[in-house]
Every structure is written in C-alpha cells, then in structure tokens.
Amino acid sequence: MTITTKTITVRRDVTAEARADAEVERQRRARGGTFVVNLVSSPGAGKTSLLEATARRMSNRYRLAVLVGDLETDRDARRLSPLVPTAQLTTGGACHLELPLVLRGLAALGNPELDFLFIENVGNLVCPASHDLGEHLRVVLVSTTEGDDKPGKYPKMFRTSDAVLVTKADLLPYVPFSVEAVTEDARRIQPNLQVIHLSILNGTGIDGWCSYLERVRRERLAGYR
Amino acid sequence: MHERSLVMALLKQAEQIRLEHHADRMSEIRVEVGPLSGVEPLLLKSAFDELTGRDAEGGRDAAGRLEAATEINAAPRPRLVVDEVPLLARCIACANDFEVLEFNFRCSRCGGRIRVTGGDSLELVSVSLQSEEPADKRAS
Numbered sequence: 001m002t003i004t005t006k007t008i009t010v011r012r013d014v015t016a017e018a019r020a021d022a023e024v025e026r027q028r029r030a031r032g033g034t035f036v037v038n039l040v041s042s043p044g045a046g047k048t049s050l051l052e053a054t055a056r057r058m059s060n061r062y063r064l065a066v067l068v069g070d071l072e073t074d075r076d077a078r079r080l081s082p083l084v085p086t087a088q089l090t091t092g093g094a095c096h097l098e099l100p101l102v103l104r105g106l107a108a109l110g111n112p113e114l115d116f117l118f119i120e121n122v123g124n125l126v127c128p129a130s131h132d133l134g135e136h137l138r139v140v141l142v143s144t145t146e147g148d149d150k151p152g153k154y155p156k157m158f159r160t161s162d163a164v165l166v167t168k169a170d171l172l173p174y175v176p177f178s179v180e181a182v183t184e185d186a187r188r189i190q191p192n193l194q195v196i197h198l199s200i201l202n203g204t205g206i207d208g209w210c211s212y213l214e215r216v217r218r219e220r221l222a223g224y225r
Numbered sequence: 226m227h228e229r230s231l232v233m234a235l236l237k238q239a240e241q242i243r244l245e246h247h248a249d250r251m252s253e254i255r256v257e258v259g260p261l262s263g264v265e266p267l268l269l270k271s272a273f274d275e276l277t278g279r280d281a282e283g284g285r286d287a288a289g290r291l292e293a294a295t296e297i298n299a300a301p302r303p304r305l306v307v308d309e310v311p312l313l314a315r316c317i318a319c320a321n322d323f324e325v326l327e328f329n330f331r332c333s334r335c336g337g338r339i340r341v342t343g344g345d346s347l348e349l350v351s352v353s354l355q356s357e358e359p360a361d362k363r364a365s
Binding site: 001002003004005006007008009010011012013014015017018095096126127129130152155156159188189190191192 | 256341349352353355357358
C-alpha cells in the first residue's frame with residue numbers, strides 16, 4: 001500500500017465569505033438609503049444613553065431603528081423602545097454580534113425603510129473589532145472614567161473605527177483624563193479618526209454628534225450610488 | 226470563543242478541499258496569523274485540538290448538546306501549523322513598504338497615512354492531503 005501526499009495551496013482569508021456577506025448587506029442598506037452605525041465600547045461607556053439622546057434629537061426628522069446586542073436581558077431595549085423602534089439581540093454566550101443575528105433583528109423589526117440603523121454592540125473592546133456587521137460607520141465610545149491610555153491596548157478596534165466618542169465629558173474636572181492624550185493615542189493607530197466629546201447628562205456635544213451623523217451619512221451614502 | 230468559530234470555518238473549508246481532491250484524509254492544515262488578525266495562536270491551537278480530538282464525531286459541550294463539528298476523519302487527525310507573520314503596510318504617499326511596529330500606523334519614512342498590506346487576517350495557506358492506494362495499483 002502506498003500513501004501519496006499532496007499539498008494544495010489555498011491562500012485565502014478564513015473569514016472571506018463572512019466579509020463578502022457583510023459587504024453585500026452594506027451595499028443593500030446603502031442603496032435603500034439606510035446608514036448603518038455600529039456602536040462599540042467597554043461595558044458602561046454610555047452606548048444606550050447616547051442612543052436615547054440621539055433618538056430624542058433625530059427621530060422627528062429621520063426614520064431610525066436600533067438593534068441592541070447583549071448576552072442576556074432586554075434592559076437596553078426596554079429603555080429605547082419608547083423612543084425608537086428597537087429589537088433586542090440576545091447572544092446567549094457570544095461576546096460580540098455577528099451579521100446573521102443583525103439580519104434576524106432587522107427581520108424582527110419588519111425590515112423597515114430607514115435613514116439610520118444603529119447597532120449597539122455587546123460591551124467589549126476586543127471581539128467586536130473582528131466582526132463586520134455591514135455597517136457604514138463604526139464608532140467607539142471611551143468614557144472619561146476609563147483612562148486615556150486605552151486605544152493603544154486595543155489596536156484592532158481603533159484601527160477599524162471611524163470615530164471616537166469621549167463620553168461623560170461632564171466628569172472631566174474630576175478625573176485624570178486628557179482628551180488630547182486619548183486623541184493622540186488613538187490617532188497613532190488610526191489617523192483618520194474623528195474625535196468628539198460629549199456629555200449626555202449636561203447635553204454638551206450632542207448636537208455636534210448629530211450633525212456629524214447627518215454629514216457622514218450624506219457623504220458615505222453618496223459613494224454607493 | 227472567537228477562535229472556536231474560526232476553527233470550525235477553517236475545518237469546513239479544509240474538508241471541502243479534501244472532498245474536491247477525493248483524498249482519504251488531511252495530514253496538515255497550515256495557516257498564517259498576524260498581529261492585527263484578532264486571533265491568538267495558542268487559543269487557535271487549543272480550539273483546533275478540541276475540535277479535532279479523537280471524539281470529534283461525538284463531542285458534547287457543557288449543556289450536553291451534540292457539537293456540530295464538521296465531519297472530518299476522526300483518526301488520525303490533521304496537524305495544525307500556525308505561522309505568525311508580521312504586520313505590513315504601504316505608505317499611501319511615498320509607497321514605502323514596511324513593517325508596522327508597536328501598532329504605530331504611520332509611514333516609517335514620511336509619517337504619512339498607510340494601508341495595511343499584511344498581518345491583519347487569519348489565512349488558510351495550504352491543506353496537505355493523503356490518500357492510500359493498494360499496492361497492486363503500481364503493477365507494470
């Protein structure tokens with residue numbers, strides 16, 4: 001008996017199919033005028049609060065919906081659903097959202113026609129960096145209580161993001177956090193990052209955030225026509 | 226958690242190749258992993274060992290559900306080779322090709338914006354396949 005061996009060269013990204021699927025969805029949403037925003041951060045940085053404030057400011061002028069990802073509970077969905085159509089995505093044990101679950105959430109909402117779809121990812125600065133949800137914009141929140149040295153510790157997340165939102169800016173007088181330092185650390189990894197600081201509690205910066213969203217939506221969706 | 230689903234995708238793709246080439250088994254799967262891939266080689270290897278273990282056809286998770294691990298040849302299992310590759314980039318302005326060190330994503334020559342050209346993914350490089358043929362096939 002002889003054993004023959006041959007080596008087949010493949011040279012293919014293992015996630016190529018998943019990425020291609022995400023790109024299909026990105027194009028599909030864009031053609032429908034839906035701008036998809038993926039919000040990522042550590043737990044407690046203020047994603048849900050930001051969405052509450054965003055919905056209050058923008059839902060009278062734009063058609064919004066939110067998909068919220070969590071391992072367990074629908075706490076965030078309960079906060080948001082009075083303000084905006086919301087679907088809770090419960091991952092069970094998974095520490096990040098993936099495209100199939102996002103599509104199921106959209107279906108649960110009835111695949112509505114939207115101007116903005118916000119996806120609140122699971123609170124985690126690690127795994128969500130590697131999963132394309134078909135978004136047009138990825139925004140990472142860093143709150144002033146988290147320290148300004150975090151971007152360098154999570155290079156993939158900051159490299160793949162478009163904007164950094166420094167949240168809880170009302171606490172700046174009380175914490176050793178420098179917006180300049182976090183900006184420099186983040187832009188060393190991704191020079192194109194937009195840096196916005198805001199406080200949901202006292203309202204500063206929220207209008208600027210909404211204007212940024214409107215502008216980026218116009219600019220990026222134009223590229224899909 | 227993450228490495229596990231990547232290994233499942235990897236095994237599925239490798240198994241596809243085995244079937245396309247009508248081979249009896251896979252002897253080796255070679256991958257490349259870079260610093261921005263989001264993959265930790267050690268975790269990848271242990272996920273691979275777990276999913277290709279002797280009891281791969283009947284692996285059960287903590288909840289007792291039968292794992293839908295891909296149907297691969299149970300024994301002997303393939304070897305996983307993980308080559309670690311550097312994070313490489315090219316400068317958009319001056320076309321300098323260089324290795325990104327300490328995640329400093331600026332051109333090493335002119336400080337300008339760069340495009341990552343390698344080291345940001347988990348790549349299936351090759352699959353080594355083996356087949357057994359009966360001795361009398363070599364006749365004459």
